Amino acid sequence: MYQLTEEESMIVDMVDRLCRDVISERAAQIDEDDKFPHDIFDLLKEQGIFAVSFDEAYGGFDTSIHCWVRIIERVARESPAVALMILINAVGTDPVVSFGTEEQKRTILTRLTAGEAKACFALTEPNAGSDISSIRTTAKKIDGGYCLNGSKIFITNGAVGDYFSVFAQVDDGIDRKPTCFIVSKDTPGLVIGRKEEKMGLRGSVTSQLFFENMVVPETSIIGEVGQGFEVAHHTLNRGRLAVAALAEGVARASLDYAANYALERVQFGRHLSEMQAIRHMIADMEVGVEAGTLLLDQAASDYQDNSKNLMKHASAAKLYCSELAVRNSEAAVQIFGGYGVCKDYPVERFYRDAKFFTIVEGTSQVQRTLVAKAVLKEHALES
Amino acid sequence: MKITVCIKSAVDTEAVVALDGQGALDSDRASYIIDPYSEFAVEKAIQLKESGAADEVSVLCIGDEASMPAMRHALAMGADAAYRVDDPLLAGSDSSALAQTLAAALRSIDCDFIMGGCKSADTANAQLMGRVSVILDMPHIGVATGVDLENGRAMVRREIDDGVELLDVALPAVVTAQQGLAEPRYPKVPDIMRSKKKPVTVWTLADIGVNVDMVGEHAAKTVTHAFKLKPERVGGRIMEGEPADAVRDTVAALYNEAKVM
Numbered sequence: 142m143y144q145l146t147e148e149e150s151m152i153v154d155m156v157d158r159l160c161r162d163v164i165s166e167r168a169a170q171i172d173e174d175d176k177f178p179h180d181i182f183d184l185l186k187e188q189g190i191f192a193v194s195f196d197e198a199y200g201g202f203d204t205s206i207h208c209w210v211r212i213i214e215r216v217a218r219e220s221p222a223v224a225l226m227i228l229i230n231a232v233g234t235d236p237v238v239s240f241g242t243e244e245q246k247r248t249i250l251t252r253l254t255a256g257e258a259k260a261c262f263a264l265t266e267p268n269a270g271s272d273i274s275s276i277r278t279t280a281k282k283i284d285g286g287y288c289l290n291g292s293k294i295f296i297t298n299g300a301v302g303d304y305f306s307v308f309a310q311v312d313d314g315i316d317r318k319p320t321c322f323i324v325s326k327d328t329p330g331l332v333i334g335r336k337e338e339k340m341g342l343r344g345s346v347t348s349q350l351f352f353e354n355m356v357v358p359e360t361s362i363i364g365e366v367g368q369g370f371e372v373a374h375h376t377l378n379r380g381r382l383a384v385a386a387l388a389e390g391v392a393r394a395s396l397d398y399a400a401n402y403a404l405e406r407v408q409f410g411r412h413l414s415e416m417q418a419i420r421h422m423i424a425d426m427e428v429g430v431e432a433g434t435l436l437l438d439q440a441a442s443d444y445q446d447n448s449k450n451l452m453k454h455a456s457a458a459k460l461y462c463s464e465l466a467v468r469n470s471e472a473a474v475q476i477f478g479g480y481g482v483c484k485d486y487p488v489e490r491f492y493r494d495a496k497f498f499t500i501v502e503g504t505s506q507v508q509r510t511l512v513a514k515a516v517l518k519e520h521a522l523e524s
Numbered sequence: 525m526k527i528t529v530c531i532k533s534a535v536d537t538e539a540v541v542a543l544d545g546q547g548a549l550d551s552d553r554a555s556y557i558i559d560p561y562s563e564f565a566v567e568k569a570i571q572l573k574e575s576g577a578a579d580e581v582s583v584l585c586i587g588d589e590a591s592m593p594a595m596r597h598a599l600a601m602g603a604d605a606a607y608r609v610d611d612p613l614l615a616g617s618d619s620s621a622l623a624q625t626l627a628a629a630l631r632s633i634d635c636d637f638i639m640g641g642c643k644s645a646d647t648a649n650a651q652l653m654g655r656v657s658v659i660l661d662m663p664h665i666g667v668a669t670g671v672d673l674e675n676g677r678a679m680v681r682r683e684i685d686d687g688v689e690l691l692d693v694a695l696p697a698v699v700t701a702q703q704g705l706a707e708p709r710y711p712k713v714p715d716i717m718r719s720k721k722k723p724v725t726v727w728t729l730a731d732i733g734v735n736v737d738m739v740g741e742h743a744a745k746t747v748t749h750a751f752k753l754k755p756e757r758v759g760g761r762i763m764e765g766e767p768a769d770a771v772r773d774t775v776a777a778l779y780n781e782a783k784v785m
Contacts (some may be wrong), residue, residue, distance in 0.1 A: 147596065147720070148716055148717055149720075151596060151597070151600060151711065151716045152713055152716055155710050155711055155712075155713075155716065158710055159710055187712070188710060188712050188713060189712045189713030189714050190713060192713060192714075193713060202714070202717050203711055203717070216656075236587055239529075392662075
């Protein structure tokens with residue numbers, strides 16, 4: 142497993158203290174209010190956490206993707222909605238990082254690292270979820286730029302975002318060419334739609350977006366016209382790594398709460414922890430967390446090394462950790478019994494939050510398809 | 525104005541503390557942090573620097589490589605330099621020997637104002653910095669909850685049993701921190717990254733001119749025989765009912781059950 146450097150360990154320790162002292166105290170209220178927690182965003186900004194994953198040239202730090210993944214996992218143990226803030230600022234601007242021009246990077250990334258701006262990744266549409274090739278948002282070439290029309294749905298940070306990576310189809314008369322545009326929030330024609338009332342990840346604001354003859358300049362294209370899906374797939378690898386970390390955090394928190402409760406709760410004259418049925422549940426939760434940690438570490442190393450196995454391992458980590466979070470949170474609620482479905486204890490929130498992870502950034506079904514394709518390709522090559 | 529803060533790498537008393545069969549700390553299972561009282565002092569020193577009342581803050585620690593995380597933490601908070609005295613001959617030293625060592629190190633550091641914790645959270649002997657001030661022939665003000673520096677003097681606030689004391693002392697002086705002096709900051713990522721480049725000087729006893737006859741187990745004036753863990757706290761009982769009834773029941777319990785009256 143990757144060994145954090147001394148500085149990375151100090152950063153993760155600092156985040157651990159923030160989690161114990163501040164974020165843990167606010168997590169339940171953030172879920173209850175379901176409003177973007179600007180105070181927590183400002184705290185993370187003040188501490189420099191948004192800059193952790195970015196290049197030093199744009200205000201970031203010389204830290205590894207492993208450090209970023211561990212921060213997200215740790216914060217997710219208290220509040221996945223808060224951890225999602227850290228995730229989306231990096232994932233939302235991954236197109237700029239990986240395919241942007243120097244001018245785009247200087248203008249946008251320096252604001253992100255300073256916590257002066259929030260990012261969004263606007264790909265999903267009402268008729269294009271798993272099937273991203275079905276996006277219908279159009280980008281018509283006009284003099285000096287493009288005119289976009291269409292809509293997006295389930296966009297994290299939609300109502301608070303400053304920069305939107307928007308995916309649209311450029312129709313050049315011959316073909317439809319998926320293209321990524323970077324759009325700022327004050328662009329005329331960008332309309333923020335209603336906030337989704339979600340069962341979990343409350344506090345992370347998810348919105349619809351509408352583009353009504355929204356004109357953007359040529360300079361807003363990320364990469365090249367027609368490179369949109371390549372940009373999207375690159376971002377999805379990072380997104381899957383991060384969602385795996387989110388899910389691992391929830392899985393671990395579920396285990397911690399369940400184990401501590403089992404050591405306290407007495408029924409039939411014995412602690413729950415002495416009962417085999419409970420012990421087996423705890424064991425399964427623990428083994429899952431250990432396996433998830435290793436899969437996550439492997440995927441992060443692949444990302445760091447730009448390994449050819451990145452897609453397979455990122456998908457595998459996301460698939461495993463997300464389903465683990467669902468299993469572990471369900472087991473935690475079960476172990477808590479009646480208290481598990483009451484808001485006095487956090488396990489009901491873990492249960493509501495966990496379900497998102499098997500859906501976002503590619504459903505478990507999509508991840509299985511991707512892993513199978515990769516494995517079968519390897520075997521076909523060998524034979 | 526240069527401030528030096530004496531810090532300790534202490535056992536984290538909020539984590540699991542385990543003892544071995546002989547009543548000694550199981551150091552393999554202990555986790556170490558910057559002692560909280562030292563941390564209050566470091567935070568105050570950095571605030572004084574940030575306000576312009578001081579120009580430089582350094583930290584001083586006695587310990588081996590295992591104390592580096594505590595020192596790095598202080599550097600990441602904003603201290604400018606760190607000094608560490610590391611010598612195997614210090615093993616088994618008591619407060620008297622440690623005070624001699626700190627005093628010798630402080631003589632080698634150019635500083636105008638010395639701070640530290642009024643005690644440590646783990647061993648809580650609460651005498652080290654007082655001893656240091658006597659050795660250095662400096663005034664000492666303990667359990668401070670407020671410090672300001674002005675015109676070569678320190679204005680110190682300390683809480684006493686029936687009020688607040690405000691003291692004014694000419695520098696150089698030693699002031700030790702009580703909880704409430706300053707809420708320690710969480711080191712920020714840029715400061716953590718910068719801390720790596722800050723100088724850390726490591727000294728042996730010979731480097732700072734400490735007589736080896738004054739340190740170590742053979743020179744100890746006090747001996748710790750064993751530690752014991754605090755007994756597990758028994759659950760309390762809530763006295764229900766009207767206040768008058770609850771008071772009566774409480775008095776009866778104190779008399780008949782707890783037998784403290």
